[in-house]
Amino acid sequence: METEATAENSGVLDETGLGAEVRSAVGRLYRRFRSELPAGELGDTALEVLTYLHKRGPRTLTELSEAGRVAPASMSQTLNRLTSAGYAIRTPDPNDRRKVLFRTTTEGATLARATRSQRNAWLDAQLAALSPEDQRTVARACELLGAIADS
Amino acid sequence: METEATAENSGVLDETGLGAEVRSAVGRLYRRFRSELPAGELGDTALEVLTYLHKRGPRTLTELSEAGRVAPASMSQTLNRLTSAGYAIRTPDPNDRRKVLFRTTTEGATLARATRSQRNAWLDAQLAALSPEDQRTVARACELLGAIADS
DNA sequence: TATTGTTATACTCTATAACTATA
DNA sequence: TATAGTTATAGAGTATAACAATA
Secondary structure (H helix, E strand, C coil): CCCCCCHHHHHHCCCCCHHHHHHHHHHHHHHHHHHCCCCCCCCHHHHHHHHHHHHHCCEEHHHHHHHCCCCHHHHHHHHHHHHHCCCEEEEECCCCCCCEEEEECHHHHHHHHHHHHHCCHHHHHHHHCCCHHHHHHHHHHHHHHHHHHCC | CCCCCCCCCCCCCCCCHHHHHHHHHHHHHHHHHHHCCCCCCCCHHHHHHHHHHHHHCCEEHHHHHHHCCCCHHHHHHHHHHHHHCCCEEEEECCCCCCCEEEEECHHHHHHHHHHHHHHCHHHHHHHHCCCHHHHHHHHHHHHHHHHHHCC
């Protein structure tokens, strides 16, 4: 037996079930995160882009759309929301005038830092209640799944 | 002025990082799943509701909205999509005529079974490439995170 | 009055198609 | 022609507010 069954999801962990388990858990967590989101705040998509710009530095629209695996037109609109809100700005690329470099504003950088801890308060509390071993398990799974998401 | 930040935050178990790591990994996986979705197919939300009805049996709108942690009005619209597509039907509750019991149709049950394996083909392939130990780690993390999502 | 469910409306996020500007 | 980016429009999924029907 590879894994013990989760009592309530009864038939779920069968031979082919791991993908379904991951997908279900991810979907439920994602929706849970979204349900905690106060109205008027940046959505997770926009915040993820802002955080990416903050951590990696200026990027073009094409780079951002490829990193986020969305169509360029989709990323353009997400960036419209960020720039309209004053969290990012467009700057011309001096070497290629077709390109636009997006970068965070001071407000955007502040928000990226602040929101990172604030928005995760609930989740951090839940995770803190796990045993150290379980925390390591979750951390390791995040590495593995993050790599899969980017593969 | 470059990112004084961790270029690759996979050290993970720092003082505040686990919640952020989980959130980031979940968000990137969720968006990756969504990007794999062929046009014209049921979205993950609708499919999750359909699967829930298929596994648990008939449920009222209130029960479904609480299970999915969405507003009743939101669930009503998701159910409108499922019923319009012929995958679920409304049936009156004989004991309380305010209530509506939603149940899968034959087509809905078939779809719930078929899509489950088909849609996870890509993810299953990625997971199959992991070592057995890593697979157990992911499975265990899904249990832990699933419980948090439902807490 | 309280509960159950619905419709109306708006916002985020996504897509495709059609467009402009630059290389 | 090819590439980078934008706008127009549509659909899924979410929310709140206002409503009807039943308890």
